[in-house]
Amino acid sequence: MKHIERARVISNRYIGDNICDLVMECSGIARESRAGQFVEVYPDNGKNILARPISICEINKIQGTVRLVFQIVGKGTELFSALEPGDTVRVLGPCGNGYDLVDDVEKTVLLVGGGIGIPPLLEACRELNCSKTAVLGYRSDPFLADGFADAGAKVYITTDDGSAGFKGNVVDLLKAEDIKADVIYSCGPRIMLKFLSQWAVEQGIDCYVSMEERMACGIGACVGCAIPITDGKDWTYKKVCKDGPVFDCREVVWQ
Amino acid sequence: MNTKVDICGVELKNPVMTASGTFGSGREFSELTDLNKIGAVTVKGVAAVPWKGNPAPRIAEVYGGMLNSVGLQNPGVKHFIENDIPFLRQYDTKIVVNVCGHSIDQYKDVVKELRGQDIDLLELNISCPNVDEGGMAFGTDPVMVERVVREVKKEADKPLIVKLSPNVTDITATAKAAVCGGADALSLINTLTGMKIDIHKRAPVLYRKIGGMSGPAVKPVALRMVYEVCKCVDVPVIGMGGISDGEDALEFIMAGATAIAIGTANFVDPRATANTVKGIEEYMKKYNISDINEIRGIIE
Ligand SMILES: Cc1cc2nc3c(=O)[nH]c(=O)nc-3n(C[C@H](O)[C@H](O)[C@H](O)COP(=O)(O)OP(=O)(O)OC[C@H]3O[C@@H](n4cnc5c(N)ncnc54)[C@H](O)[C@@H]3O)c2cc1C
Ligand SMILES: Cc1cc2nc3c(=O)[nH]c(=O)nc-3n(C[C@H](O)[C@H](O)[C@H](O)COP(=O)(O)O)c2cc1C
Ligand code: FES
Numbered sequence: 001m002k003h004i005e006r007a008r009v010i011s012n013r014y015i016g017d018n019i020c021d022l023v024m025e026c027s028g029i030a031r032e033s034r035a036g037q038f039v040e041v042y043p044d045n046g047k048n049i050l051a052r053p054i055s056i057c058e059i060n061k062i063q064g065t066v067r068l069v070f071q072i073v074g075k076g077t078e079l080f081s082a083l084e085p086g087d088t089v090r091v092l093g094p095c096g097n098g099y100d101l102v103d104d105v106e107k108t109v110l111l112v113g114g115g116i117g118i119p120p121l122l123e124a125c126r127e128l129n130c131s132k133t134a135v136l137g138y139r140s141d142p143f144l145a146d147g148f149a150d151a152g153a154k155v156y157i158t159t160d161d162g163s164a165g166f167k168g169n170v171v172d173l174l175k176a177e178d179i180k181a182d183v184i185y186s187c188g189p190r191i192m193l194k195f196l197s198q199w200a201v202e203q204g205i206d207c208y209v210s211m212e213e214r215m216a217c218g219i220g221a222c223v224g225c226a227i228p229i230t231d232g233k234d235w236t237y238k239k240v241c242k243d244g245p246v247f248d249c250r251e252v253v254w255q
Numbered sequence: 256m257n258t259k260v261d262i263c264g265v266e267l268k269n270p271v272m273t274a275s276g277t278f279g280s281g282r283e284f285s286e287l288t289d290l291n292k293i294g295a296v297t298v299k300g301v302a303a304v305p306w307k308g309n310p311a312p313r314i315a316e317v318y319g320g321m322l323n324s325v326g327l328q329n330p331g332v333k334h335f336i337e338n339d340i341p342f343l344r345q346y347d348t349k350i351v352v353n354v355c356g357h358s359i360d361q362y363k364d365v366v367k368e369l370r371g372q373d374i375d376l377l378e379l380n381i382s383c384p385n386v387d388e389g390g391m392a393f394g395t396d397p398v399m400v401e402r403v404v405r406e407v408k409k410e411a412d413k414p415l416i417v418k419l420s421p422n423v424t425d426i427t428a429t430a431k432a433a434v435c436g437g438a439d440a441l442s443l444i445n446t447l448t449g450m451k452i453d454i455h456k457r458a459p460v461l462y463r464k465i466g467g468m469s470g471p472a473v474k475p476v477a478l479r480m481v482y483e484v485c486k487c488v489d490v491p492v493i494g495m496g497g498i499s500d501g502e503d504a505l506e507f508i509m510a511g512a513t514a515i516a517i518g519t520a521n522f523v524d525p526r527a528t529a530n531t532v533k534g535i536e537e538y539m540k541k542y543n544i545s546d547i548n549e550i551r552g553i554i555e
Contacts, residue, residue, distance in 0.1 A: 221279035
């Protein structure tokens with residue numbers, strides 16, 4: 001069940017160049033959220049009328065809080081970056097399907113994130129109770145990587161410029177390190193997800209990717225966020241906000 | 256206090272409806288707002304067969320509004336009849352089915368399929384700007400409007416609302432043509448054609464380049480058109496375009512609208528319909544109005 005809540009900001013700080021880490025109290029949403037879902041955050045300023053979808057990075061059901069990590073790219077995220085403790089902001093959620101995480105201690109899981117796609121994987125990492133490896137790709141400065149280590153993952157870092165960790169992209173690293181797994185959960189730029197999916201299919205690893213599209217309603221009513229999804233024979237437009245954002249990588253029409 | 260209004264013999268408990276395409280068939284919104292509080296739910300456009308819709312991006316935000324180029328993606332009339340009518344009938348609200356087509360025959364096919372179905376009103380969408388055939392191409396030429404309406408009306412067993420496009424020089428010409436063709440009621444406005452360019456990518460934001468604009472920013476234009484149409488036809492008019500709350504709704508009612516619809520505002524606040532009903536009731540209490548119909552069309 002979804003809720004609309006006036007969330008109270010607990011903390012909001014920068015954890016990188018233009019990257020904000022916002023913790024807010026919205027107990028109804030926190031109670032029902034799971035890894036890979038997102039919330040719709042409303043700018044409520046009169047001119048920016050649509051909510052901004054932001055993935056849930058961490059859920060604390062006891063304290064009734066969710067953590068969002070977002071990059072400032074425009075008016076909405078700029079507005080959210082200025083929120084201060086005690087401020088309130090209107091939030092709708094939880095939205096989307098989230099990751100269907102394996103619940104088998106015998107399995108090995110690979111979490112592959114790129115840039116601002118990394119946040120939703122942190123909650124997935126925290127919830128998984130099996131052997132897990134996180135491969136985190138950044139343009140340059142890493143963020144959130146410690147959280148994955150704290151949650152018990154073996155962490156690999158890649159950067160485009162080689163300023164930290166492996167120089168190259170996440171798929172290069174997977175190949176170089178010959179990493180194996182039973183299942184992959186991923187989120188990041190479309191191009192990264194595409195190459196990761198190709199690799200996963202070649203390796204015979206189940207791979208679930210979190211997709212993005214521009215949204216209006218965020219709940220499945222307006223068909224604004226449709227992307228082509230295939231069953232192997234035919235394709236139809238499915239809603240990222242309701243049928244996704246997480247899809248089996250073999251269902252996504254990549255070209 | 257009476258908030259009931261009558262659209263062609265169908266009694267709505269209040270004048271607040273949903274605008275087609277912004278509310279699905281109500282299922283998703285039913286988690287967030289009480290559908291029993293809404294006068295009527297107008298569902299997403301229904302075609303004779305499933306339509307795929309347009310490639311993404313389909314959505315862009317603009318100052319005080321938005322653009323869409325969904326392109327009437329829908330699973331077709333059979334799916335609608337099996338799934339959505341039974342769902343909506345669980346609620347105490349009227350059902351308005353928005354009908355779309357690429358040709359007169361396709362409109363007629365939908366209306367034929369809907370004959371005998373448990374719905375209340377039909378809304379003929381001849382004003383969608385996001386399809387290449389049909390849609391707005393039918394709705395901007397008075398001669399064509401009259402012809403489409405006359406043909407479709409023959410097949411209809413429910414009152415027929417005709418939804419008008421604002422993308423015309425003289426809205427009263429298409430309004431009169433629709434009524435001549437046999438429209439039992441009119442609804443307006445559909446979206447205004449608009450555009451947005453991403454200067455960093457040097458490309459239009461929407462895949463189709465041009466889309467339909469809606470939301471608070473279009474309200475003055477919509478209100479003017481509703482006012483003009485109400486002055487020139489005798490059938491009930493359903494006003495829409497940028498309505499967000501009770502105050503907006505009352506403007507349209509005073510301009511002559513029998514009912515009003517909430518579209519884009521559902522995205523801004525999923526409870527906009529119920530809030531609008533509340534806003535109208537509060538106004539009526541404050542000014543001691545016993546019947547909403549008393550203030551309809553009071554603007555000369
Ligand atoms: C399911 C989902 C989860 C997301 N999770 C996160 C997250 O955890 N952290 C984060 O930083 N961002 C996330 N995003 C992206 C985020 O929604 C956009 O960056 C945000 O809406 C931009 O709003 P704005 O007002 O700041 O920018 P705007 O002024 O609206 O646009 C600035 C630029 O941002 C891009 N943009 C705008 N809207 C979207 C959108 N819906 N999806 C993708 N790009 C967009 C466009 O390229 C645009 O040019 C997510 C998007 C989706 C669909
Ligand atoms: C995403 C979206 C989808 C729409 N789909 C339809 C549709 O299927 N049929 C139709 O007649 N109008 C459609 N419309 C137009 C609305 O019903 C309404 O006429 C218009 O948006 C103006 O009202 P508003 O400003 O309150 O949204 C759509 C509008 C939006 C924003
Ligand atoms: S944003 Fe409306 S259906 Fe996904």
